[in-house]
Amino acid sequence: MVKAGGKIAVVGAGPGGLSCAMLLASRGFDVTVFEKEGEVGGRNAPIHKGGFTFDTGPTFLMMRYILDEIFALSGRKSDDYLKFTRLEPMYRLVFHDGAEFFPTTDRAKMGSEIARAFPGEEGGLARFYSKEKKRLEMLAPCLQKDYSNFSAFVRPTFIAAIPYLFTNNSLYENLGNYFRAERLRLCFTFQAKYLGMSPWECPGVFTMIPYVEHEYGIYHVEGGLNMISKAMAKVFEEHGGKLRLGFPIKRLVLAGKAARGVELENGEKLLFDEVVINADFAHAMTHLVEPKALGRYSEANLRKKRYSCSTFMLYLGLDKKYDFTHHSIFLAEDYRANIDDISVRKRLSEDFSFYIQNASATDPTLAPKGKSTIYVLVPVPNNTSGIDWKKEADAFRNRVLDAVEARTPIKDIRKHIEAEHMITPADWESGHGVFLGATFNLAHNLTQMLYFRPHNRFEELENCYLVGGGTHPGSGLPTIYESGRITAELILKKYRLSQATGP
Ligand SMILES: Cc1cc2nc3c(=O)[nH]c(=O)nc-3n(C[C@H](O)[C@H](O)[C@H](O)COP(=O)(O)OP(=O)(O)OC[C@H]3O[C@@H](n4cnc5c(N)ncnc54)[C@H](O)[C@@H]3O)c2cc1C
Structure with a gap:
């Protein structure tokens, strides 16, 4: 492959960073991805515990064709790297009185x-x-x-x-x-x-x-959706990309209002022609960029923006196999009140909706034989709520387990738990670098979309680009892959290249 000339740093190996990096590496750029964690994926990374595997975040893959297109543009076929299962019915919705509804793509x-x-x-x-x-x-x-x-x-x-x-x-x-x-x-x-x-x-x-x-339709991937990020990293490396895992970036190296590279935790400065930020947007602005360079994205201004809700997560390895749908959504009796508690009153509801993924129903690779990998997600307020999760977490965990017992075929759940991991909104913020624990990033109201969302070519700094849920088009895997494609396209154009023609 002819080298394209640009030396590019990508900060973060989440779905956004990886999609952009694989596209650029496949077009001959010299790309290095710096990831603070020991593995790729970010919110799409796996959690391994006691022989069980869980996806940390995304479990629904929609618009699979976008992922396929990103692979194709990188000269690869997604099927050669990933084993997809289309889920039919797509999921099950359960109302408080037990009434069920099974949406399917079969019209x-x-x-x-x-x-x-x-x-x-x-x-x-x-x-x-x-x-x-x-x-x-x-x-x-x-x-x-x-x-x-x-x-x-x-x-x-x-x-x-x-x-x-x-x-x-x-x-x-x-x-x-x-x-x-x-x-x-x-x-x-x-x-x-x-x-x-x-x-x-x-x-x-x-x-x-x-x-x-x-x-x-909706797809599952064998081994969990985290395998998508692993596959992207593989394609990236096959194209000569350099993946630096366990390399947290301390800050961007700036010359006035232009990005010149990245500074590692040990103070070492590495120079690049372009810097692509995949870390959570508001977290990156408040941690990686000197305040004086921020302009409209100062911390004070960022706090005035609207953010998504957060999620309380339980990942449970159970010693028994359960025969119910891969995805189930359990709606609160008063769904509207629960939603208003989350987004308006910013408090925990007595009666809450929740989502359960029983991935072992479809994918035996995720749990030891005869056991289950259960993922429970409860939408809750983001950290503007002021909820003290150190105090609330255990009690809320118990309420979630009670709700699971009451509304699903999993009975005596506490007796069946072999492995457990919990993520609270406070953990999203402190452990996962998610601003305000808003797991789905900046809200998607019309005043924070398109031109009004932080731009893919970052408006405050030269040679600096954004990818991931915090930039256009928005949060969710397909749109995040699109952000990778749009940002890669902008960099290609700068170097007078296009996705369609070679260097
Ligand atoms: C609980 C949950 C459920 C979700 N469910 C779905 C779903 O079902 N379907 C769907 O389409 N979407 C879903 N999403 C939304 C979205 O797809 C994911 O959040 C996605 O992982 C976001 O990708 P990203 O690239 O924007 O950021 P991230 O995945 O957060 O990646 C950012 C990366 O940057 C790294 N990083 C941060 N700071 C630094 C630094 N200083 N130096 C180096 N690296 C750094 C992080 O470690 C991370 O790897 C879900 C999200 C969550 C949290």
């Missing part, structure tokens, strides 16, 4: 499922498919573009998409165009979890997310 079966659970509502499904398909067709090309310049708003593709983007209603309200039954609408709003937002606040444009689930 005929989905119609029958709605007719079974919500008789008379089937008619809305065809409208949902056709209107949201159109929205995706109009918006997908816009989301794949860079918004580092305001002029992005005058692109013909953007202008044509405006009516589909600014719906002036929330996700929940928009679903009212298709379905009347409140519960059925909730079945299409749970996806706001990916954005860490309330469906009553989340812009209606995000009805695209349940649509893409229904159109393209």
